[in-house]
Amino acid sequence: MDVQALTFDVFGTVVDWRGGIAREVAALGAARGFSLDWNAFALAWRARYQPAMERVRGGERDFVKLDVLHRENLDPVLTEFGLGHLGAADRERLNLAWHRLDPWPDVVAGLNRLKRDFILATLSNGNVALMVDMAKRAGLAWDAILGAEVVRHYKPQPEAYNLTADFLGLAPERCLMVAAHEDDLAAAAACGLRTAYVHRPTEYDDAPDRPMPDATAFDIVAADFLELAERLGC
Amino acid sequence: MDVQALTFDVFGTVVDWRGGIAREVAALGAARGFSLDWNAFALAWRARYQPAMERVRGGERDFVKLDVLHRENLDPVLTEFGLGHLGAADRERLNLAWHRLDPWPDVVAGLNRLKRDFILATLSNGNVALMVDMAKRAGLAWDAILGAEVVRHYKPQPEAYNLTADFLGLAPERCLMVAAHEDDLAAAAACGLRTAYVHRPTEYDDAPDRPMPDATAFDIVAADFLELAERLGC
Numbered sequence: 218m219d220v221q222a223l224t225f226d227v228f229g230t231v232v233d234w235r236g237g238i239a240r241e242v243a244a245l246g247a248a249r250g251f252s253l254d255w256n257a258f259a260l261a262w263r264a265r266y267q268p269a270m271e272r273v274r275g276g277e278r279d280f281v282k283l284d285v286l287h288r289e290n291l292d293p294v295l296t297e298f299g300l301g302h303l304g305a306a307d308r309e310r311l312n313l314a315w316h317r318l319d320p321w322p323d324v325v326a327g328l329n330r331l332k333r334d335f336i337l338a339t340l341s342n343g344n345v346a347l348m349v350d351m352a353k354r355a356g357l358a359w360d361a362i363l364g365a366e367v368v369r370h371y372k373p374q375p376e377a378y379n380l381t382a383d384f385l386g387l388a389p390e391r392c393l394m395v396a397a398h399e400d401d402l403a404a405a406a407a408c409g410l411r412t413a414y415v416h417r418p419t420e421y422d423d424a425p426d427r428p429m430p431d432a433t434a435f436d437i438v439a440a441d442f443l444e445l446a447e448r449l450g451c
Numbered sequence: 452m453d454v455q456a457l458t459f460d461v462f463g464t465v466v467d468w469r470g471g472i473a474r475e476v477a478a479l480g481a482a483r484g485f486s487l488d489w490n491a492f493a494l495a496w497r498a499r500y501q502p503a504m505e506r507v508r509g510g511e512r513d514f515v516k517l518d519v520l521h522r523e524n525l526d527p528v529l530t531e532f533g534l535g536h537l538g539a540a541d542r543e544r545l546n547l548a549w550h551r552l553d554p555w556p557d558v559v560a561g562l563n564r565l566k567r568d569f570i571l572a573t574l575s576n577g578n579v580a581l582m583v584d585m586a587k588r589a590g591l592a593w594d595a596i597l598g599a600e601v602v603r604h605y606k607p608q609p610e611a612y613n614l615t616a617d618f619l620g621l622a623p624e625r626c627l628m629v630a631a632h633e634d635d636l637a638a639a640a641a642c643g644l645r646t647a648y649v650h651r652p653t654e655y656d657d658a659p660d661r662p663m664p665d666a667t668a669f670d671i672v673a674a675d676f677l678e679l680a681e682r683l684g685c
Contacts, residue, residue: 284620336583346620349570349594361583362595366618384600386518386580 218393218411218436220449222385223331224340224363224378226396229420232318232351235259241314245307253298260421261297265290270342270371280369282344288312315343316350320357321417327442328358330451340364340381340394342371361385373404382410393436395445402435413437413445452627452645452670454683456619457565458574458597458612460630463654466552466585469493475548479541487532494655495531499524504576504605514603516578522546549577550584554591555651561676562592564685574598574615574628576605595619607638616644627670629679636669647671647679 228234238259246252269286272278291312295303303311331337338361339348348362363381370376382389389409396402397417406412412435418425432438439445462468472493480486503520506512525546529537537545565571572595573582582596597615604610616623623643630636631651640646646669652659666672673679 282620336587338583344620345595345597345618349572349619353570353594359594360587360596361579363579367601384579385583386516386578 219391220335220393220411221391222336222338222382222387223393223395223413224338224381224385224405224410226372226394226398226401227339227341227343227348227351227364228318229417230395230397230415231324231357232320232355233420234263234315234318235420237318238262238314241311241317245311249303249307251300253300258294258298262287262290262294265294274371274374280366280371282346282366283342284312284315284344284347287315313350316347317354318351320355321441323441323443325356325358327446330446331442331449332358332360334449334451335393336360336385338363338381338385340372340377342377372401375404375408378405378408378410382408399430399434406435411436413439413448415442415445416440453625454569454627454645455625456570456572456616456621457627457629457647458572458615458619458639458644460606460628460632460635461573461575461577461582461585462552463651464629464631464649465558465591466554466589467654468497468549468552469654471552472496472548475545475551479545483537483541485534487534492528492532496521496524496528499528508605508608514600514605516580516600517576518546518549518578518581521549547584550581551588552585554589555675557675557677559590559592561680564680565676565683566592566594568683568685569627570594570619572597572615572619574606574611576611606635609638609642612639612642612644616642633664633668640669645670647673647682649676649679650674 225231239255242258243255269290273280291308295301328337337359339359340363341348342365344366345362352359363384365371365377368376368380382392393411393413394402394405395413395415397415402412402414414430414435416429418427430438437448439448459465473489476492477489503524507514525542529535562571571593573593574597575582576599578600579596586593597618599605599611602610602614616626624645627645627647628636628639629647629649631649636646636648648664648669650663652661664672671682673682
């Protein structure tokens with residue numbers, strides 16, 4: 218592999234969205250005096266993510282930032298959990314919970330090692346402001362914030378991968394897509410990017426049954442970002 | 452001022468393009484056995500910068516990356532300086548000299564101070580790969596690489612400023628445009644951004660006559676990035 222840039226999926230791969238959203242809605246509950254299954258709330262909000270993007274991918278609506286989709290998706294989830302009375306300011310603040318997610322424990326150290334030898338860019342469906350806020354809060358050492366909003370195509374559309382490589386001035390095969398999701402990696406590989414799978418078994422469930430893929434399924438299969446750095450000689 | 456992000460002009464404001472291009476063409480001359488007025492070469496190449504972008508701004512051609520404009524502009528400059536014999540590989544390498552410019556001496560320390568309190572984004576006419584390569588080589592602590600290529604409009608078109616603020620999720624007045632060029636700042640101010648002038652008197656000339664603007668002409672007028680940090684309380 219002659220790779221110059223690593224392009225990263227973020228939700229699930231870099232940060233623990235389930236734990237972060239559960240934590241934020243629990244904090245709001247403590248302040249407003251309500252209680253519910255925080256984990257179920259996080260899963261329900263996330264469940265509306267792909268269908269919302271699918272309307273953009275399918276051309277049913279123009280491209281809008283993920284912040285907008287998250288905000289639209291929040292309203293029915295609040296109603297579903299009996300929180301239809303929450304005011305606009307609380308809804309806005311809760312929507313920005315996605316900007317305040319924590320990275321998995323290996324991420325900061327792993328990115329700092331990888332950054333010495335590679336260009337590190339986000340290739341997420343998250344919008345630029347979300348990625349910038351998250352990175353500043355968590356100390357994520359990105360060299361560039363790219364991905365869906367910049368190219369105006371949501372993954373797994375091929376434009377998301379191809380145009381990101383073009384922004385980096387690199388042929389797709391000089392880019393290594395890093396993700397915890399096999400479908401994301403398969404779409405990247407179809408565009409010519411190299412692929413690194415990183416295992417995040419607790420993304421959806423504390424008692425996970427996500428299997429580790431076969432070691433030959435991707436260019437690299439690693440347990441975490443530290444093993445990824447090791448495998449890349451950093 | 453309630454500013455959350457600083458958006459930076461780069462050529463001349465952050466890096467010394469004249470010194471860097473002169474150094475790179477001198478290195479090529481040493482390797483290939485030619486000599487010329489390196490400084491004049493840098494100025495001649497740069498002189499074709501605005502006219503080339505003007506063809507894009509005026510709609511005469513579609514948006515292309517600055518790397519492409521630099522490469523197109525290089526050929527007539529080489530001919531003008533009697534270097535029409537240089538091969539394609541030398542031309543490609545020389546074109547990437549713009550990716551290898553050095554920052555002014557106060558820049559790295561200034562950005563590191565500013566980064567603690569503000570989002571730091573490029574708002575340059577340089578393309579993303581150019582900005583990323585330059586930042587990695589020089590240690591420039593950007594939080595985001597934005598600007599002309601991302602918004603597909605060259606400064607001083609208003610879209611360059613307005614759309615960059617939108618990518619950051621900020622109203623224009625929450626952004627402070629930092630530049631050594633009064634026309635860039637005037638265009639930013641017309642879009643509602645706040646403005647910080649930084650003095651780079653030797654950008655074009657070792658014995659400069661560039662006057663410091665009146666202290667009231669912009670929100671901040673500073674000698675360098677360290678004074679800018681000081682003025683912003685960093």
